[in-house]
Amino acid sequence: MRISDRVQAMQNSPIRKFNPMAEAAEAAGVKIYHLNIGQPDIETPSVFWEAIKGFDQKVLAYAGSWGLPELQDAIVDYFKRFDMNLERNDVLITAGGSEALTLAFLSIINPGDEVIVAEPYYTNYLTFIQAADGVVKPVTTYAEEGYKYAIKERLEAVVTDKTKMISIVNPGNPTGCILSREDMRVIADFAKEHDLWILADEVYREFAYDGREMTSFGQIPDIEDRVIIIDSVSKRFSACGARIGCMVCKNKEFMAEVFKIAMGRLCVPTLDMVGATAMYKLPADFFNDVKAEYEHRRDVSYEALKKIPGVVCEKPGGAFYITCKLPVENTEDLLLFLLNEFRDNNETVMYAPAEGFYATPGLGKNELRIAYILNADDMARGIELLGKGIEAYKAAGNK
Amino acid sequence: MRISDRVQAMQNSPIRKFNPMAEAAEAAGVKIYHLNIGQPDIETPSVFWEAIKGFDQKVLAYAGSWGLPELQDAIVDYFKRFDMNLERNDVLITAGGSEALTLAFLSIINPGDEVIVAEPYYTNYLTFIQAADGVVKPVTTYAEEGYKYAIKERLEAVVTDKTKMISIVNPGNPTGCILSREDMRVIADFAKEHDLWILADEVYREFAYDGREMTSFGQIPDIEDRVIIIDSVSKRFSACGARIGCMVCKNKEFMAEVFKIAMGRLCVPTLDMVGATAMYKLPADFFNDVKAEYEHRRDVSYEALKKIPGVVCEKPGGAFYITCKLPVENTEDLLLFLLNEFRDNNETVMYAPAEGFYATPGLGKNELRIAYILNADDMARGIELLGKGIEAYKAAGNK
Numbered sequence: 001m002r003i004s005d006r007v008q009a010m011q012n013s014p015i016r017k018f019n020p021m022a023e024a025a026e027a028a029g030v031k032i033y034h035l036n037i038g039q040p041d042i043e044t045p046s047v048f049w050e051a052i053k054g055f056d057q058k059v060l061a062y063a064g065s066w067g068l069p070e071l072q073d074a075i076v077d078y079f080k081r082f083d084m085n086l087e088r089n090d091v092l093i094t095a096g097g098s099e100a101l102t103l104a105f106l107s108i109i110n111p112g113d114e115v116i117v118a119e120p121y122y123t124n125y126l127t128f129i130q131a132a133d134g135v136v137k138p139v140t141t142y143a144e145e146g147y148k149y150a151i152k153e154r155l156e157a158v159v160t161d162k163t164k165m166i167s168i169v170n171p172g173n174p175t176g177c178i179l180s181r182e183d184m185r186v187i188a189d190f191a192k193e194h195d196l197w198i199l200a201d202e203v204y205r206e207f208a209y210d211g212r213e214m215t216s217f218g219q220i221p222d223i224e225d226r227v228i229i230i231d232s233v234s235k236r237f238s239a240c241g242a243r244i245g246c247m248v249c250k251n252k253e254f255m256a257e258v259f260k261i262a263m264g265r266l267c268v269p270t271l272d273m274v275g276a277t278a279m280y281k282l283p284a285d286f287f288n289d290v291k292a293e294y295e296h297r298r299d300v301s302y303e304a305l306k307k308i309p310g311v312v313c314e315k316p317g318g319a320f321y322i323t324c325k326l327p328v329e330n331t332e333d334l335l336l337f338l339l340n341e342f343r344d345n346n347e348t349v350m351y352a353p354a355e356g357f358y359a360t361p362g363l364g365k366n367e368l369r370i371a372y373i374l375n376a377d378d379m380a381r382g383i384e385l386l387g388k389g390i391e392a393y394k395a396a397g398n399k
Numbered sequence: 400m401r402i403s404d405r406v407q408a409m410q411n412s413p414i415r416k417f418n419p420m421a422e423a424a425e426a427a428g429v430k431i432y433h434l435n436i437g438q439p440d441i442e443t444p445s446v447f448w449e450a451i452k453g454f455d456q457k458v459l460a461y462a463g464s465w466g467l468p469e470l471q472d473a474i475v476d477y478f479k480r481f482d483m484n485l486e487r488n489d490v491l492i493t494a495g496g497s498e499a500l501t502l503a504f505l506s507i508i509n510p511g512d513e514v515i516v517a518e519p520y521y522t523n524y525l526t527f528i529q530a531a532d533g534v535v536k537p538v539t540t541y542a543e544e545g546y547k548y549a550i551k552e553r554l555e556a557v558v559t560d561k562t563k564m565i566s567i568v569n570p571g572n573p574t575g576c577i578l579s580r581e582d583m584r585v586i587a588d589f590a591k592e593h594d595l596w597i598l599a600d601e602v603y604r605e606f607a608y609d610g611r612e613m614t615s616f617g618q619i620p621d622i623e624d625r626v627i628i629i630d631s632v633s634k635r636f637s638a639c640g641a642r643i644g645c646m647v648c649k650n651k652e653f654m655a656e657v658f659k660i661a662m663g664r665l666c667v668p669t670l671d672m673v674g675a676t677a678m679y680k681l682p683a684d685f686f687n688d689v690k691a692e693y694e695h696r697r698d699v700s701y702e703a704l705k706k707i708p709g710v711v712c713e714k715p716g717g718a719f720y721i722t723c724k725l726p727v728e729n730t731e732d733l734l735l736f737l738l739n740e741f742r743d744n745n746e747t748v749m750y751a752p753a754e755g756f757y758a759t760p761g762l763g764k765n766e767l768r769i770a771y772i773l774n775a776d777d778m779a780r781g782i783e784l785l786g787k788g789i790e791a792y793k794a795a796g797n798k
Contacts, residue, residue: 001625001658007506013662044459053452060640095494096465098664106530111510127663185502226400241459241669257402263412264526265497268641269668287779
């Protein structure tokens with residue numbers, strides 16, 4: 001009775017593996033500020049609940065494998081805001097962005113094929129790529145440079161004859177790094193030159209601050225046959241538990257291949273698609289208040305972080321994460337201290353240690369990611385707790 | 400820009416690939432009796448809708464990767480009916496039985512490893528196994544024998560040093576074949592002798608007719624470390640569109656490995672889990688009326704089939720499918736005729752051709768699967784249409 005090599009090579013999610021310790025602390029009455037996971041506290045739009053409560057069929061039947069046509073059409077309409085003209089079956093509805101990513105990797109990667117990913121990366125990319133027996137080829141980025149990766153020479157340095165894709169999250173998770181139009185052009189030209197697919201995970205598309213334009217790789221005509229866009233209702237509409245996402249691609253041959261796997265898994269949940277349809281139909285200005293709120297939280301969080309002596313980070317331009325360097329040697333060890341020992345007024349804080357976000361051994365040990373998904377006061381308090389926790393950690397003799 | 404070998408090797412779902420032709424006929428006003436897909440017409444239990452409509456959280460948040468604890472616990476309680484004592488984390492909640500199968504294959508199969516599957520099989524097994532770069536090793540079964548496969552010599556004939564699992568659907572899809580306690584013992588001993596995992600897809604567990612006992616491979620203590628049970632709300636509770644299933648296994652090491660992938664995809668939909676919890680808590684006798692109804696439909700369907708000259712099948716003992724041989728050379732060709740040409744009172748019928756249910760080339764061309772998921776009158780009419788369609792097909796010069 002063997003277990004597969006691929007799953008043995010996988011790591012436990014560095015975002016979720018500390019949950020049992022957090023649960024134990026909470027069971028003991030400790031309040032934890034959860035800056036570790038991208039679970040927004042913004043209310044899910046009322047149209048979602050209304051759509052689901054209005055569903056009146058007696059049999060909850062299978063949907064088609066493409067997803068509900070009305071949801072596909074709502075997504076086609078949504079992308080018109082970005083001057084993209086999609087057809088219905090350019091959009092495959094998936095079980096969250098996660099399934100769209102899994103389907104993309106399974107449909108492109110042969111065992112041993114390589115995917116270029118900027119590190120630190122959203123850690124589950126490693127799991128998805130390993131599930132397809134692929135290999136992550138990291139482009140290392142640096143806190144001091146704001147984790148910028150759209151640099152031709154650095155991309156060229158990691159491409160090989162096994163490279164099949166470059167995988168982008170823009171705006172970025174975990175760094176909050178956001179691409180300019182010029183950056184996107186660098187990546188587009190690189191992909192064309194080496195005949196690569198571009199996997200563009202744009203689930204944070206609207207989370208672009210300081211007046212930055214919202215963009216999509218789908219807006220660049222000369223790469224539209226090689227761009228696979230990942231979208232999701234989770235973050236934009238604060239509906240993470242709906243698990244509705246999609247894959248968008250104008251390459252019909254590719255979509256026909258992906259659809260073979262999609263037929264195998266039958267369909268995604270009907271009710272959640274009904275709710276998602278209502279959310280994709282929300283007007284563009286629905287997001288203005290949400291964006292202003294997140295921008296404020298980012299500013300508060302960034303200022304609070306900068307007050308902690310020895311923290312290194314640039315102000316991120318998008319998404320709702322900040323990755324930074326701390327003045328400690330090992331942020332996993334610090335997190336264990338925070339969860340198991342440190343208390344301030346019976347409160348502590350949780351973040352995601354960044355070592356698991358790097359493929360290169362040894363990197364990221366002194367970095368962490370926080371998600372600014374709590375209100376500004378809670379963010380300030382959470383980061384204050386981090387600062388106090390670091391002080392206590394060092395006072396206890398740790399480095 | 401390459402597409403992976405694994406997805407190119409996959410077939411289009413033989414159950415779903417004829418849907419566009421059916422949709423065209425329906426758009427032209429033709430009534431089609433859909434005997435092609437396992438979508439029951441039984442109403443989803445009211446407790447499902449009530450639970451969802453009673454959900455009153457403002458933020459639809461991520462659930463934990465194991466699933467909602469209350470759903471895990473409801474499933475633990477459900478399995479007590481079969482004298483099985485599970486712990487909460489012996490149960491991983493999945494996006495339908497489909498995801499549970501995908502996770503199981505990814506967690507066991509290395510590229511080139513073999514899985515023993517009785518053919519004809521539920522066709523999506525091939526897709527799931529190919530997604531893990533595994534190989535289906537078929538045990539061929541025969542209409543004349545009621546598609547029986549628990550025969551030691553035939554299992555021994557296909558086992559090699561690359562065999563890692565035997566994959567069972569009991570009661571069976573597409574054949575309706577159901578294992579006796581003795582049959583299960585044959586499979587258990589075979590798996591022990593060759594050190595194989597047993598993947599036991601038991602989503603039709605309650606659909607056991609003629610007074611047959613409902614069983615589970617989880618009831619055999621000496622194989623409990625190697626049995627992986629797949630369960631789902633889709634069929635039992637007529638809630639296919641909820642996409643809630645689970646993997647049940649008492650092997651902690653295995654579940655810890657599977658959980659790495661489960662963490663990567665984060666979680667399954669919260670609302671559907673809330674509804675599923677209510678359904679798993681329904682009393683055991685909830686299913687009595689449903690079972691009586693399906694048993695009646697089976698009898699009506701079987702009698703109607705036997706009236707068509709040249710049909711070969713045994714009366715199936717479980718699930719809600721009948722697979723049989725027709726007196727035509729090619730049931731895909733016949734289906735195209737039924738969808739595109741044949742009409743009787745502006746009605747026609749659709750089934751699943753069985754060739755795609757076989758791994759052995761050339762087999763199954765003259766077989767089909769029907770699902771008796773419509774009421775008895777509609778089943779009788781659908782099968783009458785099949786008989787008339789065969790007559791018209793032959794009269795038009797087809798063999």
